[in-house]
Amino acid sequence: MPPLAGAAVAAVAACSAASGQGPTAAAPSVSQSLPAIAYAAAADSTTTLVVPAGEGGGALSAPHTLTVSAGWTATVWARVPDARMEAWTPEGDLLVSQPARGSVVELRPDTAGTATVTTLLSGLSNPQGLAFATVGGATVLYVAESNQIDRYPWGPRGIGGARTVLAAALPDPDPAGDDVHRMKDVTVAADGTVYFNVGSSSNANPDDRTMMPQRAVIMAVRPDGTDLRVVERGIRNGEGLAVAPDGTVWTAVNERDNIPYPAHGPHTSFSDAFGQVIRAYVNEHPPDEVVPVTAGRDLGWPYCDPDQDGNHPAGSLANVPLVPNAVTNPGGGALDCAALKPVEVGVPAHSAPLGMTFLAGSKLPAPWTSGAAVAAHGSWDRQPPRSPAVLWLDWDSAKRTLLPGVTLTGGFQNADGSFWGRPVDAVPGPDGALYVSDDAAGAIYRLAPPH
Secondary structure: OOOOEOOOEEOOOOOOOOOOOOOOOOOOOOOOOOOEEOOEEOOOEEEEOEOOOOOOOHHHOOOOEEEEOOOOEEEEEEEOOOOOOEEEOOOOOEEEEEHHHOEEEEEEEOOOOOEEEEEEEOOOOOOOOEEEEEEOOEEEEEEEOOOOEEEEEEEOOEEOOOOEEEEOOOOOOOOOOOOOOOOOOEEEOOOOOEEEEEOOOOOOOHHHHOOOOOOOEEEEEOOOOOOOEEEEEOOOOOOEEEEOOOOOEEEEEOOOOOOOOOOOOOEOOEOOOOOOOOHHHHOOOOOEEEEEOOOOOEOOOOOEEEOOOOOOOOOOOEEEOEEEOOOOOHHHOOOOHHHOOOEEEEEOOOOOEEEEEEOOOOOOOOOHHHEEEEEEOOOOOOOOOOOOEEEEEEEEOOOOEEOOOEEEEEOOEOOOOOEOOOEEEEEEOOOOOEEEEEOOOOEEEEEEOOO
């Protein structure tokens, strides 16, 4: 195991006035005073982010220091505006999606230690997820657009033929949505089944569970385009998808924002805090989630929230139970949260986990290959902000589960708390380094462990 520092604990006292009273109902049994929690740190050192000639400008005009594990180095490998998800080609080049530009670019390592960037695909609808697989003995590239899942034949010189649409007419914009999650990720299991997410149209509207086609789900389809189906539901936005060493598929989930206070009674300036948006509570609730994708499983959103009950220690991020939301599910009448399986791994609230990659089989050194990397994009609504980071979650092979994460790389915040960078994905390269995409700075970083 890497060296770990204790989780930071800080008192948060701020609160905000509220919107929307909920119905009068018995409060769920939850932890009302979850302490402010932060990632424990595998990063026990710092390093200056090296910016080679020609790779500076914008957010990288000023020098930056990243927190890393001892001996690691960090270099700007390429500048890619709006860089999101990544995938290595069989030839050893890196593909990076640019949803905001409708493009996928190919990064080819050059002799200067950086990369040459060329456009591979353009004119797409918010392409994000990328995955290579073998179908019928041939290599193919899957691309997740916001409205469909595409497959391209891959040859020695790149894309070798026409696009096949594997799943069409997927839920995309929703004029009635208040928090539309359009972008999709994609991964492929060992049997060729293609998994992808369909995010919610809202922050916490139960209508997403009943609309057709459903939103807030993980879906799957066979490689021939048949048997399109919902696998797991009640998932607000499961943008991170990856295959674990045991062959199971996992997803990293962005939970809801501005959760109303779940209990009746006085709190700060409120005579009855029920249904109020109280900043100190929102800051730590609900945790984001990392869970396996299991057929028929319901994660409960927006009726059930991950939270501590009387049988779990406040602040625990392992096996977090689901409790009724006091506004959408008073008394548990809409959905029995106690009957739902606890969340295997919680991530501190508003971390916004995005890309996830299991590192087994990569050239990274031990202990990193025993776990998964998850890029935490950081918060937009927390006060103070939850800092962006690349997390490492160890894999318990005996129990076939991930364990709560630690910080592999951080330092993407300015002194005033604003973000100069926001990691989106982290994938191991053929050279034994970790390549991190950043859509805020528009960059790909090469994080190299000590030799």
